[in-house]
Amino acid sequence: MSTSPIPAADPPPGRDLARLFAPRSIAVIGASASPDKAGHAMTVALDDFPNLHPVNPRAGRINGRRAYRTVGEIPERVDLAILAVPPAAVARTVAECARAGVGAVLVCSGGFAESGPAGTALQDELRAVVASSGIRLLGPNTSGFVHPAARARANFMPSVGELRPGPVGIIAQSGGMNLALSFLLHADDIGISLAVGLGNAVDVDFVDVLDHLAHDEDTTVIALHIEGVRDGRALADAVRRATAVKPVVALKVGRADVGDFARSHTGALTGDWTLARAALRQAGAVVVDTLGELVDAVAALAHRRLPALFDPGVAVVTGQAGPGLLVADRLRATGTRLPPLTESTTARLAELLPPLTYQRNPVDTGRPDTTFPQVVEAVGADPRIDATLVYTLQEAGTPDTVAHLAEERHACTVFVTGGLDRDVLPQRTALRAAGIPVYTAPERGVTGLRALLDDAHARALGRMSAIVVPTDPTGPAVPDRGALDEDQAKTVLAGLGLRSPRRIVASTHARAHAAMAELGNPVVVKLCDARVLHKSDIDAVHVGVATRADLDHALRRIDAAGIDASPRYLLEELAPAGTELIVGAVRDASFGPFVLLGVGGVDVATQAPPAVRAAPLSRAEAREMYRQLPEPVRAGARGRAPVPEEETITLLVGLGRLMTENPHVGEVDINPVRATAEGLLALDAVILPHRSPDRGSTSHRG
Template sequence: MHSLTPLFAPSGIIVVGASSSPEKLGAVMAQSLSNYPGPVELVNSRGENGMHTSIAAAAAAIPGGPDLAVLCVPAAATAQALRDSAANGARAALVCAGGFAEAGGPGVEFAHQVEAAVRDTGIRLLGPNTSGFFVPHRNLRASFVPGVAELEPGSVAVVAASGGVNHVLAFHLQRSGAGVSLAVGIGAGTDITAPDVLDYLITDEQTKAVALHLETVSDGPALIDAVSRLSAVKPVVALVVGRNDVSEFAQSHTGALATSWRTTRAVLKQAGAVIVDDENQLVAAVTALAGRRLAPAADPGVGLITGQAGPGLLIADALHSAGVTLPRLAQHSQDIIGTLLPPLTFQANPVDTGRPGPGYEKIVAAVANDPAIDVVAVYGLTEPVADLPLAVANSGVAGTMPFVIGVDGPEGDLERARKSAQQHELPLISGPTSLAHGLTALVNDSRGQFVRAVSAQRHFTWPDLNGPWDENRAKELLGALGIATPARRRCSTRAAAHEALAELATPVAVKLLDAAVLHKTEIGGVHLGVNSAEAMDRALDGLEAAGAREFLIEAMAPSGVDLVVGVRRDPVFGPIVVLGLGGTAAEVFADIAIRSAPLSDQAAEGMPNDLQARELLYGFRSGPMLDTTELAGVLIKLGDALVSNDAIAEIEINPLRLTHHGLVALDAVVINVEEDKK
């Protein structure tokens, strides 16, 4: 049995701090729980209305004891109530109250007491500071919001950071027709956090898709692990709040290049979640995903059948913006459709049916049977004669092909369409753009499952990784990893530098070499294009003036496109790999790709495709073509370096130049953990 079963499927419940004054939260909660079909016993210290006066008495009234204690007592009394509940058989508790650590003052001590009670008793605690949870198909509703009584059983689980957002999503999912199977507001997360609930949902049969709302992440690896395991068996859609939280920007280790908002979204996607931008997209996504999931594929094709061209254009435009493919139908499919529709409509995909006629079901079948199509969307204004879900159900292909129905019309018509869709187990979404969001989620879920792969354990004998690292040692490490660097000479004398120039027989870069200097350029420590003895002397004069005692003489690299790749230890998610373009674009446009390490081949190969400016890497204006596999190799090795070596805090190659002859690391910095803490 899962440790959260006593919370979500309790054999019995005690409500501690129940009240008979209807305006009190203890009364609202008791009312909310009164429809639970199992035993519910109320505790009121004054024995109001014949309630039990002690936890022990209430628990004794439940055969086998209470699984769940719902506490409506002040913060100061919570820890003792937890201990009493645990002592009398409760294995889970809900604490909605605030007034703990977030309130400061005595609340901090109350929070410590609650933590100790959880530790000592092993009771699983949801809260504090949440507005509860509900499991409609069990008639279990532990919430202060009266409207949850109207929530009907559905197929989407909501795991929300905030109790308020949990309720918002539940009401919107009810309206979308998908409904909730289970919905939780995590609140303070003293004990139970999102990964715990996600783990529970793996085996929750009512749950077909999961809506995850995150504000902060306390344990990154646990979250990644839970999302990874859950998304392997059912789709997970994540909404991460805090795009603009400036204080969060500041917390992030490398500043503007990688905020934790971006990192959280990137690693959740890598773990198999579908990422959305707002709660409207979240609702559309899980509504679509609560139907049939697409098989994993690199680029699933969407077939769109629309009754009206104008809304069809909105849908196609939105899909295109989201990077979703509407493949042209095969000639064979078009030939079939051509016999069913007047010649004036567009039939190659989207298929513009005009007013659905008698051949409609055959058109649906023809699109579904096209080899390029992995999911079919059917859109139309509601009409008395046209029942789109029924038509799809009758097409003979609904049992094997994922479908999403899109309809718009007056409320009564919509309600009838929703009922028909539910009856035929087809997802239905109102609104062209929302339909596109649902389709995008289906496609991205399929792509995410396709890319997911367990990283192979790689074996490598690491060189000496003790600091300090100057540029030469950093490049030796890159060389050991198989990453190309320019030919170079480390020189302690001017004579050796001149000799190096002659040996390298090409214009060289002349650099100050000193592990203590991280930003050589800013102190005049780099001279480029040195191609004569005189120029070398001028360069060495400059470096000596800047304090150089050693020089690095390095062959100049051919021109190309500069990348920046880095690996660092994210405070939440651990080793992460970051890829961007050189110059200011990565920073100004926040155009970077992020993954957590270790990287699978697929995850690494997908990174350049995340960049908005990716076209610059593939022969832009006769420029060099990126070998995606070569870059993936660099990214994988750098990630492994951090994963395998606790000593290393950070490695950055800036720039990693893409040339017509492949990738070359022109400068590199390695920082060890102890240095990082200085």
């Protein structure tokens, strides 16, 4: 074993991952000639890698190659060492590699933090070695990575050798998901630039690999599989850097997780999963729901990226009415706009198509004949249309159509076709070569098109949001002394321009009577105590108090709630009628602050889910939140005041800044905000401190 000292980490370790993912020489430490050892499988998997060096204390020959007793004995510089040693020996072996000048190590074995306290200690030891030596480490507890173009298959599973080079970079939190996704892409004839399973991510994490793939020339699209992340903000920033260059598609697991996030009303309205998705979407990622959707989205974005489009118009051209109707229905159900074609396009279609067909949008050609390519071209040229989905069943004559579509790639954005594989597959190859993604199931084509549209929309929104750092003075400072009661919270919110009804806090019954005299009756009388989140639950909210007797009754009820021996009372003018909203903010331990907007009222938990955006947010992003309110609420149905758009946007943006500038604030809950004829009014509010991040720890899995 080499006894040379660990080289000083000078210069500090670069973030470059070339020696890890594109190694010129690989050592397998723990290589073995016996087939039941992991070290054997790895040696075999890398059989066709030229500079492979087995390391085994007994030396000799393994799988036809000379084995070395230690990594230090290998005569050439080793870029990557793959460790097939027991967990307890990993940290020591990594230190040895660092001393020998190895660039990076891969640790596949489990038995670290995912397995309990003893494993956590081993992982801490490993982390210390990595930090002090500057060596890069992938894992532990991962299936490794696959880099087909470099023949580097650092993975125990033999069939990964069949994976083809291609445009998709994969970063999966789980090594198993990395493989599952790679094989699904392979089955759709889509190749891989680099597929990485992060495992416990002691060193190399999402951010490192995202930055690496963003600059990797072979990668045209990046696929992410995310379970939980320690630093969601850093992930979102890396996604933002990457999407400036190439599209990113993200699958976030954990929809059904409830977590321990339900600590107050606003928090209970959403969960980690929703917040993470909102943050990823804002960072420019296309967010999908299933592994199949991940494949379909990647299949589209690997081949083309639309220009930035804020509100794209989509056309459907179909050779068969039934499937065309299905596609159009699904597009509409996913929020896609299918505008009617212009008159000049319709006139052109009337020349090209028999009179019985439907010639608006969707355009039904009847069984496609020789004019089909011209129909697609005419529709694609319509000024209202930014993207066209074309459907045909494979029939006699369609091969010419395909050749023509491939030439005129601007006219057809996504092609969906039905038929036998023997007819469909050659077309798929030709069209993909021309940059047209091809699907055989209608909804899969819709997923592909939606991915192109979502990516285009995110970039358009990103441009509108380019400056999120405000140039005006900073927002209100929030006192850092725990929970703020309603009076204090409303004072803070007034600094954002959010008004409240005129109010007086009284500490005795006599002062409360004086306050009512000053405010003029009727008034609202409430307990003023930061410890009580739901005052009406304990009968501590009394609306329409109009007489001295009413007031005495209300004060006695508040006293009877028994929260405090000498409670404080908040007396407030009665607010005018209006539409009730809930506006709030929460701080996620991983992804940072978020702003929420939803429909208010007592039964807020039964309403449609609120709109959520990560803070800070731009006016364009806040406007999207406003537009997510149900239309009858925005418009103020039933004679009530409409919700003022610009004032609401200003409040949301301000609340985002408040969260960004006051990291000690954990949650703001303004429930309700009432939209009245005179504008927005906060009727109740509470501001809670940020709890220490005792949640949000990453759960690592193999």
